Amino acid sequence: MKTKWRWLYTITTLLMVMFGLPIIAAGADAPVIDTGDTAFIMISTALVMIMTPGLALFYGGMVRKKNVLGTIMQSFACMALVSVQWVLIGYTIGFGPDINHLIGGMQWMGMSGVTGDPNPLYSATIPHSVFVLFQLMFAIITVALISGAFAERMRFSIFVAFVLLWTTFVYDPLAHWVWGVDGWLRNLGALDFAGGTVVHISSGISGLIACIVLGRRRASGAEPMVPHNLPITMLGAGLLWFGWFGFNAGSALGANGLAASAFLVTNTCAATAAISWAAAEWLHHGKTTALGVASGVVAGLVAITPAAGFVSPASSILMGLIVGPLCYFAVSKIKTKLGYDDSLDAFGIHGVGGIFGALATGVLASTEINPAGFDGLLFGNPHQLLVQLIAVAATIVFASTVTFVILKVLSVFAPLRVSEEEEETGLDLTQHGEDAYSYGNSLSIVQV
Amino acid sequence: MKTKWRWLYTITTLLMVMFGLPIIAAGADAPVIDTGDTAFIMISTALVMIMTPGLALFYGGMVRKKNVLGTIMQSFACMALVSVQWVLIGYTIGFGPDINHLIGGMQWMGMSGVTGDPNPLYSATIPHSVFVLFQLMFAIITVALISGAFAERMRFSIFVAFVLLWTTFVYDPLAHWVWGVDGWLRNLGALDFAGGTVVHISSGISGLIACIVLGRRRASGAEPMVPHNLPITMLGAGLLWFGWFGFNAGSALGANGLAASAFLVTNTCAATAAISWAAAEWLHHGKTTALGVASGVVAGLVAITPAAGFVSPASSILMGLIVGPLCYFAVSKIKTKLGYDDSLDAFGIHGVGGIFGALATGVLASTEINPAGFDGLLFGNPHQLLVQLIAVAATIVFASTVTFVILKVLSVFAPLRVSEEEEETGLDLTQHGEDAYSYGNSLSIVQV
Amino acid sequence: MKTKWRWLYTITTLLMVMFGLPIIAAGADAPVIDTGDTAFIMISTALVMIMTPGLALFYGGMVRKKNVLGTIMQSFACMALVSVQWVLIGYTIGFGPDINHLIGGMQWMGMSGVTGDPNPLYSATIPHSVFVLFQLMFAIITVALISGAFAERMRFSIFVAFVLLWTTFVYDPLAHWVWGVDGWLRNLGALDFAGGTVVHISSGISGLIACIVLGRRRASGAEPMVPHNLPITMLGAGLLWFGWFGFNAGSALGANGLAASAFLVTNTCAATAAISWAAAEWLHHGKTTALGVASGVVAGLVAITPAAGFVSPASSILMGLIVGPLCYFAVSKIKTKLGYDDSLDAFGIHGVGGIFGALATGVLASTEINPAGFDGLLFGNPHQLLVQLIAVAATIVFASTVTFVILKVLSVFAPLRVSEEEEETGLDLTQHGEDAYSYGNSLSIVQV
Amino acid sequence: MKKIEAIIRPSKLDEVKTALDELGIRGMTVSDVKGRGLQETEKQYFRGQEHIIDLFPKTKLEIICQDNSAEDIISRILSICRTKKKGDGKIFIYPAERVIRISTREEGGAAL
Amino acid sequence: MKKIEAIIRPSKLDEVKTALDELGIRGMTVSDVKGRGLQETEKQYFRGQEHIIDLFPKTKLEIICQDNSAEDIISRILSICRTKKKGDGKIFIYPAERVIRISTREEGGAAL
Amino acid sequence: MKKIEAIIRPSKLDEVKTALDELGIRGMTVSDVKGRGLQETEKQYFRGQEHIIDLFPKTKLEIICQDNSAEDIISRILSICRTKKKGDGKIFIYPAERVIRISTREEGGAAL
Numbered sequence A, B, C: 001m002k003t004k005w006r007w008l009y010t011i012t013t014l015l016m017v018m019f020g021l022p023i024i025a026a027g028a029d030a031p032v033i034d035t036g037d038t039a040f041i042m043i044s045t046a047l048v049m050i051m052t053p054g055l056a057l058f059y060g061g062m063v064r065k066k067n068v069l070g071t072i073m074q075s076f077a078c079m080a081l082v083s084v085q086w087v088l089i090g091y092t093i094g095f096g097p098d099i100n101h102l103i104g105g106m107q108w109m110g111m112s113g114v115t116g117d118p119n120p121l122y123s124a125t126i127p128h129s130v131f132v133l134f135q136l137m138f139a140i141i142t143v144a145l146i147s148g149a150f151a152e153r154m155r156f157s158i159f160v161a162f163v164l165l166w167t168t169f170v171y172d173p174l175a176h177w178v179w180g181v182d183g184w185l186r187n188l189g190a191l192d193f194a195g196g197t198v199v200h201i202s203s204g205i206s207g208l209i210a211c212i213v214l215g216r217r218r219a220s221g222a223e224p225m226v227p228h229n230l231p232i233t234m235l236g237a238g239l240l241w242f243g244w245f246g247f248n249a250g251s252a253l254g255a256n257g258l259a260a261s262a263f264l265v266t267n268t269c270a271a272t273a274a275i276s277w278a279a280a281e282w283l284h285h286g287k288t289t290a291l292g293v294a295s296g297v298v299a300g301l302v303a304i305t306p307a308a309g310f311v312s313p314a315s316s317i318l319m320g321l322i323v324g325p326l327c328y329f330a331v332s333k334i335k336t337k338l339g340y341d342d343s344l345d346a347f348g349i350h351g352v353g354g355i356f357g358a359l360a361t362g363v364l365a366s367t368e369i370n371p372a373g374f375d376g377l378l379f380g381n382p383h384q385l386l387v388q389l390i391a392v393a394a395t396i397v398f399a400s401t402v403t404f405v406i407l408k409v410l411s412v413f414a415p416l417r418v419s420e421e422e423e424e425t426g427l428d429l430t431q432h433g434e435d436a437y438s439y440g441n442s443l444s445i446v447q448v
Numbered sequence D, E, F: 001m002k003k004i005e006a007i008i009r010p011s012k013l014d015e016v017k018t019a020l021d022e023l024g025i026r027g028m029t030v031s032d033v034k035g036r037g038l039q040e041t042e043k044q045y046f047r048g049q050e051h052i053i054d055l056f057p058k059t060k061l062e063i064i065c066q067d068n069s070a071e072d073i074i075s076r077i078l079s080i081c082r083t084k085k086k087g088d089g090k091i092f093i094y095p096a097e098r099v100i101r102i103s104t105r106e107e108g109g110a111a112l
């Protein structure tokens, strides 16, 4: 049967070539894997994966010595827990067949039906399982980002429960709204290239809620809470920058001009924001700090995330120039003023930078860069800014409400925070029975 | 001449297109490089390469401060030594034309005849030299893994000799048995996707033998031997996880659905094993440790290595659930019970996890995942488990015997261990004349 | 219009296939992106990018504790500053339409005209913007390398100015000379596969000039200047080695046999040089150090850089054998003898190794490896060595002169060095208002 | 003159510094030590091996002062560092014979 | 009261702790120091530059005790730490005037 | 016997070691401490939050010596460490009662 009609296919193909039609269109019902695209997205997946250990170092270096393992553990726990949750239900909630524009159906539960063939709904040239993996890495880092807000005080068992609930009830639905076929924000035309709303606003705002619900860290006297190891924070920032190329360029889902464009603006915005943050510090107190440059890099990467596939290099410079001082202002002034204890500035950088990026996308997006996108305000389409505003608002309302509910429910079962004494001793010892460093000549412990 | 007949080739090609035959088949005698596959394997090679520095950190963080450089040096020495040995003779011993199903011939000695064209025996779509490089990185990390077993006590000169002998007389033949064309275990039908036997069982069991031959570390009194820097151990675990994607997915030797499948089960098994190890600890003593999660990740990655291209996501979850507690039991109970001093648990994790993985492959392999493989016990083919058992047993017997002989021979020429005094002072100073850290205000040394 | 003539194009294409002509040639006016090549170069770009954070650690671990952030900041500042400079003017100065064989024109200023389509002048199968990004990463690390020469004493504001001036007036023109279409050294036939002259000689020699102009570090008494954290130096070396695969193999600008060849010799030369450096140390004072192995790796990578696409594995072994002892001699003997204070041996390794590599390329290059190159002295073409000598000499003269002028000009506006007191306190505190580590129980600071 | 040596909880250092500032006592030397007394041990685990911590991180404060200011200093330290739980620390007093300020070569009370 | 200050090899700390436990002496303060005496230097190399180590890592043990328990403590430390090789360390004894337990304000013998 | 305790700038340690070597004084114990006196504070910034450093890194040198060598040692230290700027440090002298060399059980002058 098959061979009998093969000639017809072949002739059609040849005719199509002759008439200059793209062959891929004809093959839409049987999409073919492109090895270059597949190589690119698999490696991009690995790059996004290494961002979470990078985040672990970035955050881990910023806390006090006694909490470094507790902080790193939160990132690793996200990697372990979300990897399993995603395969079981997370992916299908996010990307399964749409239900009411709100959530995906259970078709791909437990990876059933996910094969090495492409799923042309999302990516016609790479295996479906590669798409699953690529998206998984986004789910992991999103919930890991939140942990910066309540660093140095949450009980580990609560954290585990929080991660599972949050990724299921906040991340997965949000991913569906924005990226899922027939998700309502996608249908509305909201632009979010690589996760400004889904990843950064959602984690930033949830962090804010969580740090308010948990309350400030306790400090006897004026005990300062200063980074204990900035070199590993800098390394973490380097790994984040590195992995973010996979995050943003990979979001083109192919090794093409769009990916290249996203790559270019990602790097440019990160660099510009590092400079503009450092400049803001310098104007404020006369020094440019290493932590400031690292923070500026991250702020720039956050801001460009939703915009990466839609804006020009010039726009990315503009965004970088604004987001650096903006986030610096948020973490150095607003936080102190309002008095919440967003320990490592998950909200101040990811929340604020993410909101800015999502709105800036509504202004600076250009169909010249990406014909599949929309023009922004600057290119004559004020409507897009409105759409972005709606997406931002929806994300804020949804994420903060559900986060609040999750924490309140959890607090019924057990205290969210470690005790005062445990906080003084540190998470490493009290939550994990470990000491991060043993640099001394004289050891403090004896084997039993 | 060439041009004269070119038209024939062209017409044939066109005809073949017309008859729907895959061109690649026709070109079997002159295989064509696929840039996507090549890109994927070259980058995977880089990913596998970074695993060894990752291992250096993973191990380095676990030893006492005075031995950290000595430990890191062992991994770097493997990178330097095996890279040269491989190019000269290692590769051709492993993958050269078969001699008696036991060893490869000398055809590719010194890379003679290895070019940028594919070698269709192993990989028809990538340059032969890429295959050489990819396999090299496996050879490097395998011998580096062993160093965890006898950490903190081997003389560096002995280590150098050991590496060269072991990689030549254990690794290279084993690679031939399992992966070489006409290798006896390959002919037998043993499944080892990315190195369960060749890499993990061989290194684990050799480590066990070595640590017994060398004897326990000396400790005056109850001096505890605790990790001196767990954050770098966690970073090392992150880099291992990252690089393992190249290790396992890259073993598909192309950017295709099989690679994607291997990638997915690799990540899932690592994550599940992290959870199951942590759960085992928690049941045992009530805490989940960072080192435990990192160890679980590695155990999961080890277990899935032989199985990666053959099992489903569900199977990988099952494997992860088992291997975590299994290895935890090995390192926390069996080791203490039997009294060998496998310092960093090279055997407890790579040996035990590798054996489990190889056998589990015989149970859970499925031709639905990979038609080029075989079904396992669970899919109606008990024979496969027997084959896997033979492969495991052969590896154990061969690796342990040769390791024992190598060490005994070496001990004729020089002591294997550092002296008691050197052990107290530490490897860094006595073997390498260096101090890893100089954190104090007051320096201890004077320039001469 | 366009569609009207489409049939002609299609027929021509078909005819060409029939006549066996390579389509790519015909399509020169509309070159097609190869996804495999594009994937490879985008990821290679990321690999080269991570080299600079790697360098930050490599250098950062070698300085004293009080200067580690200052040192890391210099690398991060290069990433931020050069990223923006490149997009604005750097790229077009280097690769824009030739002006007098000396410099590129302003055509691509601010990325105008740089799109996702290939620029066949440099790379016909990848988006132009990918080429821009790949080259950017080279520009970043080159100027970052220099910072090793004057580590621990330059004022940060001067450093910022120096970076901007040096990259614009030294790097960008040099890149044009050697790699730009119609650059005079390129026209002359100078071989520099991945940057022996442009990257290593230029940075090494500029470092030498800079450290002489700035003068020695001040040390009260015999205060030794020893590495404060060698494990992060080793990690840095690992990341450099890892990223260098992107650097050298990526310079083939495609995922092909040439890239594979470059990859192979890169790894082999790095490994051999590590061994030969360690052997030199061992002969000299009886120990092989971790820092020595790391330094040997870097020396080997430097030496092979210009040669990577032109020499055989055997040649790379020879180069590695020589460059290790050569650079060891430079850093341990010549430096002490001549008395300049090249703090971290930017000249001793990159300058000396780069000069050696560039000349060795003139001896060992072979058209059998790369038909697009030339034969070297050993293969009967002594002329090539002369050309390489000219390239080396031109780079030395140009880079050292302009570096000298830049520093002298800057010193008119402000002192280049920190004050004696600041040097004693350290760069971290005086230049950046930060302390890298806070490991103690008792904190030294109070929040205001 | 006296040397007052107080072994305290690290978290109390800041408050003690402030309190002594109020007394006009600025000079002090601080170091990280580990110690044990009645404080109870805690456990650590490495790959299932149990260890007990029997030296706890403490901060050592050394203040050399005139005989007559000793009592004030001691009572300040006591009032701040006393949580009444084990592990609060100890204060030791030793005789001191001489003190010299290096920058000025001043001795005795003038050097404090 | 006396202050016993012993500078010992770090590797001996564990045994000393156990031995003193047996004497019923639990309170002690431990710190990392570097020191030199007769112990011979070792060499370090950084990129071919030779350095000599002339301060060795040591552990300082401070025990404040009643006059009459001093002798016991000293002889225990001596018997454990003495390997007869250079670098074994030193024991210094100083007078102490007062000791206060912060948690209870107890003084003197009761505070030990 | 005396115990000389000098709190000096870390950068002066090398010179002091050499100078004491010349005096034939080799035995010493060195440790890292932090301290404050008249030295002025510096500022640190973390994400815009200003902190002041009010404990500075110092090196503590402890030398136990015979009464009659004390003066020499002190004057050497003074002459090297004195830059006349705040932060030069202090020297404290305490009485010491006994000293024992562990390796030989020698006591007193023979043990130094």
Ligand SMILES: Nc1ncnc2c1ncn2[C@@H]1O[C@H](COP(=O)(O)OP(=O)(O)O)[C@@H](O)[C@H]1O
Pocket: D007, D034, D035, D036, D037, D038, D039, D056, D058, D086, D087, D088, D089, D090, E026, E027, E028, E029, E030, E062, E063, E064, E065, E101, E102, E103, E111, E112
């Ligand atoms: N006899 C002693 N000699 C020296 N230091 C001591 C002594 N007793 C206690 N310390 C120090 O005082 C610290 C606080 O002691 P702590 O645990 O509170 O016990 P206590 O309850 O006896 O005061 C200890 O950690 C130790 O550093």
Ligand SMILES: Nc1ncnc2c1ncn2[C@@H]1O[C@H](COP(=O)(O)OP(=O)(O)O)[C@@H](O)[C@H]1O
Pocket: E007, E034, E035, E036, E037, E038, E039, E056, E058, E086, E087, E088, E089, E090, F026, F027, F028, F029, F030, F062, F063, F064, F065, F101, F102, F103, F111, F112
């Ligand atoms: N005179 C001294 N004053 C202070 N500390 C000393 C003195 N002599 C020795 N020490 C300390 O005792 C430690 C052990 O000394 P050691 O090297 O064993 O020399 P010795 O053989 O003289 O005892 C030294 O490292 C140093 O910390």
Ligand SMILES: Nc1ncnc2c1ncn2[C@@H]1O[C@H](COP(=O)(O)OP(=O)(O)O)[C@@H](O)[C@H]1O
Pocket: D026, D027, D028, D029, D030, D062, D063, D064, D065, D101, D102, D103, D111, D112, F007, F034, F035, F036, F037, F038, F039, F056, F058, F086, F087, F088, F089, F090
């Ligand atoms: N009264 C004191 N008791 C203990 N240590 C002191 C005292 N005064 C000063 N120091 C120590 O001496 C160091 C040097 O003091 P410094 O800042 O030079 O002040 P001064 O100018 O008073 O000498 C301080 O950092 C501190 O460690």
